[in-house]
Amino acid sequence: MDPKLFLSASRVLIVAGKGGVGKSTVAATLVTAAQRVGLRALLIETDGKPLLIDDAADQGLSARTITPAEALSEYLDNSGLGRISRRLVTSGIVDVVASASPGIDHLLVLGKVKQLEREAAADVIVVDGPAAGHALTMLRTPRALADSVVVGPIRQQATDVLAMLNDEARCQVLLVTIPEPTPVNEVIETAFSLEEDIGVRLAPLVVNRVDDHPPIAIPASIASDSSVARAARFRNDRIAGHARSIADLTQRLPLAQLHLPLDTNATLDERTTHLLRAIENLEGSA
Amino acid sequence: MTRLDAVIDDARVVVVAGSGGVGKTTLSAAIALRAAVAGRRVAVVTIDPAKRLADALGMGGEEGTVGIGNDPVRIALDDARGELWALMLDTRSTFDALVDRYSPDAEQAARIRSNLFYKNISGALSGTQEYMAAEKLYELTGDDRFDLVIVDTPPTRQALDFLSAPARLRRFIDHPLYRIVIAPSSIGLRAVSTVTQPVLRTIARVVGAQALDDALAFFKAFQGLDAGFRQRAHDVDRVLREPSTKYVVVTSGQPEPIAEASHFIGELGSAAVDVSLIIANRLMPDFGNDSVSSDDDALDAALRENLRELADERRAEDGNLEPLRQERPDTPWVRVPLVPELVDERLETLGALRLLGRALGDAD
Numbered sequence: 001m002d003p004k005l006f007l008s009a010s011r012v013l014i015v016a017g018k019g020g021v022g023k024s025t026v027a028a029t030l031v032t033a034a035q036r037v038g039l040r041a042l043l044i045e046t047d048g049k050p051l052l053i054d055d056a057a058d059q060g061l062s063a064r065t066i067t068p069a070e071a072l073s074e075y076l077d078n079s080g081l082g083r084i085s086r087r088l089v090t091s092g093i094v095d096v097v098a099s100a101s102p103g104i105d106h107l108l109v110l111g112k113v114k115q116l117e118r119e120a121a122a123d124v125i126v127v128d129g130p131a132a133g134h135a136l137t138m139l140r141t142p143r144a145l146a147d148s149v150v151v152g153p154i155r156q157q158a159t160d161v162l163a164m165l166n167d168e169a170r171c172q173v174l175l176v177t178i179p180e181p182t183p184v185n186e187v188i189e190t191a192f193s194l195e196e197d198i199g200v201r202l203a204p205l206v207v208n209r210v211d212d213h214p215p216i217a218i219p220a221s222i223a224s225d226s227s228v229a230r231a232a233r234f235r236n237d238r239i240a241g242h243a244r245s246i247a248d249l250t251q252r253l254p255l256a257q258l259h260l261p262l263d264t265n266a267t268l269d270e271r272t273t274h275l276l277r278a279i280e281n282l283e284g285s286a
Numbered sequence: 287m288t289r290l291d292a293v294i295d296d297a298r299v300v301v302v303a304g305s306g307g308v309g310k311t312t313l314s315a316a317i318a319l320r321a322a323v324a325g326r327r328v329a330v331v332t333i334d335p336a337k338r339l340a341d342a343l344g345m346g347g348e349e350g351t352v353g354i355g356n357d358p359v360r361i362a363l364d365d366a367r368g369e370l371w372a373l374m375l376d377t378r379s380t381f382d383a384l385v386d387r388y389s390p391d392a393e394q395a396a397r398i399r400s401n402l403f404y405k406n407i408s409g410a411l412s413g414t415q416e417y418m419a420a421e422k423l424y425e426l427t428g429d430d431r432f433d434l435v436i437v438d439t440p441p442t443r444q445a446l447d448f449l450s451a452p453a454r455l456r457r458f459i460d461h462p463l464y465r466i467v468i469a470p471s472s473i474g475l476r477a478v479s480t481v482t483q484p485v486l487r488t489i490a491r492v493v494g495a496q497a498l499d500d501a502l503a504f505f506k507a508f509q510g511l512d513a514g515f516r517q518r519a520h521d522v523d524r525v526l527r528e529p530s531t532k533y534v535v536v537t538s539g540q541p542e543p544i545a546e547a548s549h550f551i552g553e554l555g556s557a558a559v560d561v562s563l564i565i566a567n568r569l570m571p572d573f574g575n576d577s578v579s580s581d582d583d584a585l586d587a588a589l590r591e592n593l594r595e596l597a598d599e600r601r602a603e604d605g606n607l608e609p610l611r612q613e614r615p616d617t618p619w620v621r622v623p624l625v626p627e628l629v630d631e632r633l634e635t636l637g638a639l640r641l642l643g644r645a646l647g648d649a650d
Contacts, residue, residue: 022542218589227576
């Protein structure tokens with residue numbers, strides 16, 4: 001499939017995955033890939049990892065962080081609540097009361113993303129979401145609040161964000177996993193939960209760090225405890241394990257997959273090339 | 287004595303922290319198993335909602351069919367001199383138990399437990415889970431059945447919350463809003479309504495009047511419990527800072543978990559808590575480099591190429607870990623090579639945990 005079409009299928013792409021699967025790296029790679037095919041792309045960090053933002057800036061990516069606190073104070077300004085509100089925020093009172101409507105912080109972050117989307121701040125807005133189960137919690141928030149809050153600005157915000165999440169031309173979620181049993185089980189659970197509970201469209205799944213090397217033949221004539229034999233067995237186990245996990249994933253989750261190779265030393269540039277190639281190899285309009 | 291055993295032998299509590307996907311839960315179970323085999327009476331707690339510890343201990347199964355729960359369950363071991371107990375933290379029921387303990391009467395406890403604001407914070411307020419884990423840890427250290435408590439924590443940023451949780455609960459109780467509500471206590475809740483107080487009126491515009499009313503009702507019902515909660519938070523905090531409470535930080539050889547580990551160690555340091563051990567887990571093994579060859583040149587070339595590639599991966603991991611090593615020159619390290627049996631879920635059993643425990647002990 002044409003990478004430009006793929007990357008601009010929705011204006012917002014929320015990247016989610018459990019810790020350690022390389023979610024942030026994949027998010028940065030998506031942004032570079034979009035830039036390479038001529039799209040204006042913006043990377044948004046939601047859990048404030050300054051390290052990655054610095055890296056991104058170093059590599060010429062357009063990136064910014066949205067924290068709940070910033071989103072809240074901006075929201076208060078926009079709602080016409082003046083100085084008194086900001087004093088409430090700084091004294092922490094709103095924090096406590098916001099606990100009465102759990103997830104208000106998540107909603108405000110998503111609300112800010114929605115605002116950037118409406119302003120067409122970029123052709124593609126890649127959101128590096130919070131890790132693991134927190135992404136699910138975050139994405140569930142708008143529906144929960146739209147259902148439980150009857151009136152007022154929060155309900156309006158929840159309804160607007162939900163409309164964005166439910167419109168596949170505006171927003172899709174891209175899940176990242178690695179080809180090992182536990183991450184695969186978790187990503188399947190997350191995928192079904194996202195579609196059923198939230199009704200958000202899932203982009204093809206990224207399977208990161210795949211070892212797709214062909215199996216290595218071990219001649220019977222070499223000692224089985226030699227370095228080369230032990231290394232080959234280790235590699236073969238890994239290759240077979242990855243293949244098993246990918247087969248399992250394919251069977252249980254009807255979602256197109258983008259495989260990124262295991263290459264510890266790859267630069268962002270090389271990763272981008274891999275990603276674009278994987279997208280080109282995708283069939284149809286998945 | 288191995289570096290791991292040196293840490294465990296002095297410990298009453300071991301807090302295992304690190305980012306997701308580095309094998310923290312499995313390591314916690316392996317450390318607990320190793321200590322139990324060596325003669326300790328160990329309780330291992332997981333607060334990870336993925337129920338992976340149950341799997342790691344071979345107790346996994348369909349939802350609700352396992353014997354792991356909010357109370358410790360003994361794991362049968364035929365060769366251990368000590369005992370191994372496991373439990374999965376249930377945040378809500380731990381919070382409920384605290385409310386029951388400090389409520390003057392059953393009616394007040396019921397009033398709090400049925401309050402919507404309470405239901406929200408006990409299930410969802412960020413940090414509640416961490417505080418209840420700390421609370422559970424405190425409870426278990428006072429339980430004579432155990433002489434070692436091992437706590438698996440949620441991913442890094444929450445583990446930080448874990449340490450600061452008691453202080454935050456105290457702040458919550460001492461909160462200005464609480465004072466606003468409690469001060470005119472003789473007038474009753476109706477009088478402190480959203481209409482009469484400009485501050486509250488503003489808050490209501492932000493979060494909605496219903497949410498605010500629930501919060502006010504909660505703080506009202508909470509009267510009388512605050513002293514008990516405050517004392518408890520103080521006691522929990524003390525246990526978290528005792529010298530016999532050891533912090534172990536786990537990472538893999540990948541850049542993201544290493545950055546998280548470094549961040550976490552720094553934060554602990556600023557809270558005057560030291561890290562006793564860094565475990566670099568799931569690393570590429572060192573296969574050595576002996577010169578063995580067969581009589582097939584093409585096969586030999588492929589074998590050597592593979593050995594080189596894996597050695598490159600190992601070098602890349604070392605390179606990733608080096609800055610952390612330099613940041614913490616005095617903290618003991620354990621390098622644990624990947625135990626392939628643990629990656630394959632069919633083998634995520636006590637046997638595989640023993641292998642990992644052995645790897646932990648051997649790897650210095």
